[in-house]
Amino acid sequence: VADEVRKLAERSAKSAEEISQLVATVQDAANQAVAAMEENDQQVQQGLATAGDAEQALAGISTAMAQVREQMKQLQGAVADLSGSSQQVQDVMQQVAGVIEENLTSTASLSAGQEPLQQAMEEIASVAEENSAAAEEVAASAEENSASVEEISAMTKNVNIQVEQMTDAVQSLASMATDLQSIVATFQLQGRQVVENTAAPSSSRNEPAWPSPKADNDYAPAVPSTSHSAASVAPAANGKRKSTFVWDESMATGDDKVDEQHRVLIDMINGLIQAMQEGRGRQQLDELLTRLERYTDEHFAWEEHCMAEHNCPIADVNKTAHGRFVQMVAETRQRFEAEGASTELVLAIKGNLGEWFMKHIRRIDTNLNGCIHGEKEKAGTHRQPAHR
Known part of the structure; x- marks a missing residue:
């Protein structure tokens, strides 16, 4: 009986140990379940936030679709x-x-x-x-x-x-x-x-009705005039055409070199107009672009130097305008290389040059004159500027 009791006690102790291990295992499983529940709770919170973002995105898509519909109406x-x-x-x-x-x-x-x-x-x-x-x-x-x-x-x-x-x-x-x-x-x-x-009388008919083409690479020089307005294109009394754009003293900048360069540009504009009137506008386009490229390199650098030297307030505005003009010439060259000479391209560059003459040379470049004379008055002397 004592042996049986001892065996029962051993079995009871072993069972108690197993039960203790089972309890520990259950506790571990419970802890893991709690951690998993916490993690799932975080994921649920993230899912809710994602759902909110999705709702906002859908609202934005709806607004964009409404804008597209409005643009379609405007397009129609x-x-x-x-x-x-x-x-x-x-x-x-x-x-x-x-x-x-x-x-x-x-x-x-x-x-x-x-x-x-x-x-x-x-x-x-x-x-x-x-x-x-x-x-x-x-x-x-x-x-x-x-x-x-x-x-x-x-x-x-x-x-x-x-x-x-x-x-x-x-x-x-x-x-x-x-x-x-x-x-x-x-x-x-x-x-x-x-x-x-x-x-007209028979004596005047012996002269050609239109001027003959000028020599290659050269146009007649612009003649200074005391008039303060550009002459229109019209036949003169002697059968020759007047220049469309004429340089006069109202365009003087106070620097002889700048004024001479402006006359060169006026020559190019008048030459292009005359070539168009003679039906040679497209043939002259390549040569004109080449001359403009050389002109902008030399003239713009000198004029910007003069304005900087005489502290002209409009120097920055002048330099920005020069950049736009250089870009216009470059884009015209690209179109010429890609499309060839066309009437549309000739008319476009003629319009750009005429606008440059009226809006830039007359309104911006002439400010240099006041800057040069202003420095002379401050210095109290009438000597010529050193850069001339």
């Missing part, structure tokens, strides 16, 4: 406006064609047997050719715009890109329409000159 309005503009361009082209035909008819009705008149007719034919080329370019641009309208309607995913393209197309059409009006005005001016030469 722009498409409608562009369609109307294309029709207006076609109407203008038809009117221009009618004017060209009328001018050609009037020219054909003149006495073809007279040598000066024959020469003038050849000049008019050259201008008519440039007019036709410009009209063809406008027509091609109108067709491209019509194709762009159809493409925009189909490609709704590229709304912003298409809007920019349409804006550029409208600006191009407006620029071409302005250029076309300039060409028509030039053509009508030459037509009137033909009529005037025909009606």
Whole structure:
């Protein structure tokens, strides 16, 4: 009995030990379950935050979709406006064609047997050719715009890109329409000159109706004038054309070298205009760009040096404008290399040069004169500046 009791006691002790181990195991499992619950709670909190972010993102997407719908409405309005503009361009082209035909008819009705008149007719034919080329370019641009309208309607995913393209197309059409009006005005001016030469006394008909081309690489120098306004393009009494832009004392900067360089630029502008009037504008474009590139390198550096030396307040404005002009010449050169000489490119650079003459040389460069004379007054002497 004692042995049985002892065995039972041993078994009881062993069972108690096993129960203790089981209790420890259960406690470990409980601790792990608590840790897992805490981790799951954090994940639930993160999930809730992610859900909030997703809700905000969906709200932003909804707002963006509303903006896209509004842009689509605006785009449809722009498409409608562009369609109307294309029709207006076609109407203008038809009117221009009618004017060209009328001018050609009037020219054909003149006495073809007279040598000066024959020469003038050849000049008019050259201008008519440039007019036709410009009209063809406008027509091609109108067709491209019509194709762009159809493409925009189909490609709704590229709304912003298409809007920019349409804006550029409208600006191009407006620029071409302005250029076309300039060409028509030039053509009508030459037509009137033909009529005037025909009606003139026989003694004056022995002179050519239009000036002959100038020598290569050179244009006639700009003659200083006491007038304070630029002369318009019109035949003079002796049969020669007046310069469109004329340098006068109101454009003096106080520095002889700067003034001489300005005269060179005026020569280039007048030379380009005369070449256009003689139907040689596109042939002169490469040479003009080369001269402009050399001119900007030399003239801008010297003029900026003068303004800095005389502490001109407008020096920074002048330098910024020079940078824009250099960029314009570089972009024109790139277009010339890529597309070749075209009437549109000739008209564009003529407009840029004319604007530079009126807005920069007359309004900005002339400030140098006040700076130079201001320093003389401060110094109390009338000696010439050292850089001259």
